[in-house]
Amino acid sequence: MNLLKVFDAVMEERSVLRASQKVALTQSAVSHSLARLREMLEDELFVRTATGMQPTARALTMAPQVREALRTLEAAVELPTFVPATSTKQFTLAANDFTTMVLASPLLKLLGREAPSIDLTIKPVTRIDLAEQIDLGRIDVAIGVFSVPPSRFRTSLLFEYDDVLIVGG
Template sequence: MPVSFNTLDLNLLKVFDAVMEERSVLRASQKLALSQSAVSHSLARLREVLEDDLFVRTAAGMQPTSRALAMASQVRDALRALEAAVELPTFNPALSTKLFTLAANDFTTLALGPALLMLLGREAPSVDLVIKPVTRIDLAEQLDLGRIDVAIGVFSSPPSRFRTALLFEYDDVLIVSASRKLCRIDKAAFEKLSLVVVSFGGEQEGAIEGFISERGLARRSEMYDRAALEKAFGDSDLPPRMAISLPHFLALPALIEGSELAAIVPRPLAKAFERTHSIAIHELPYTTNPLEVRLLWHERVDEDPSHRWLHDILRRATESLRRAG
């Protein structure tokens, strides 16, 4: 009578695997936390189903038959695969070679990058990162399709299928060339400035009140508080001149150093520029609204240990920015 896998008790295969490994009914029973009689009974049932002795008792222990030897490795592999399928997944960053894909702009990459690389080198030296630009791509679609593991930015009321976590907050400041030797900047002095601002998009791409919306996900495109600026100088006869609008922060130091230009930038970025360039930081003569830089990911990876670790290490990489805020 042919063997039917559909009616086979998989517990019999676990007993077979244990006896094959231990070559002893006693040791197999101890390994499985079963009685010797239960192991013997299961082995007898499997022998009957397969119509083979499977093991022969000898002075050296239970010796497998040729049929048992032929099926042993496949049974073991199948059991291990089943265990991996039903048990909770684990993630060991120290041994992992996983590739994570992030979406971030150049500001947030600069703000968290050095600390993140230090943590990765210490805890997950073989984990690799791909950082895609947060602009020019449909973030919601990329997250839905699993092509991006996490996005970093300023978001407004994300759809319920997404989860978020705070990384840090920031407000705006003014940067100028350190050679200008400016004192405190009041509104009168500010009105005379030629400003550089950064906008990841613009009205031509459907930006509304500084946000671009795609598939229900609104991400901030204007990297300065335009509303606060317009409120502060809306009644001015000569408001500050918007001399240059850039799609990224990279060129700012080169444009500011040694020039008469000034730029409105996030405070953490200004501090980073001040450490490496001849840049001076000044408080704005008006108050800007603090913005939250957050992680954003799809709900389907909530229980994935590797993604939980990724979110945690990104949070730890921005700990100093939260303290500064």
């Protein structure tokens, strides 16, 4: 695939130097990649001229298919873009009663304004392992008190509060 990326860059730029910058390789690495492709395909693919690298007939024929194949592969491995305004995704949030009481109203107002078609389910936090539930895809977000959250998760402090005990004399 890397050889095809180099081919596509040289085809577009018509310059080994500009192609190397585009694919973040050295000129030497691009030249070596072209040499490997030339050997594999038994065609020069590009001919150096005063005006740049000119593609051969074979290169011109295969270029559109290579570009489309690369786009298809990139789309397959690229994470989809999340657009809140148009998303219809369902999210499951796990939170305790206190957190739900404090955050639910402002969160629902925000979602109504920014992501009106999102469906939100709030589940109570129980004795379940929240990290495992996220790993299994059963919940998307966990809000609660964590001594040390696993490093594989992104975390954010939402708020701090102090518990206060009041008793009569």
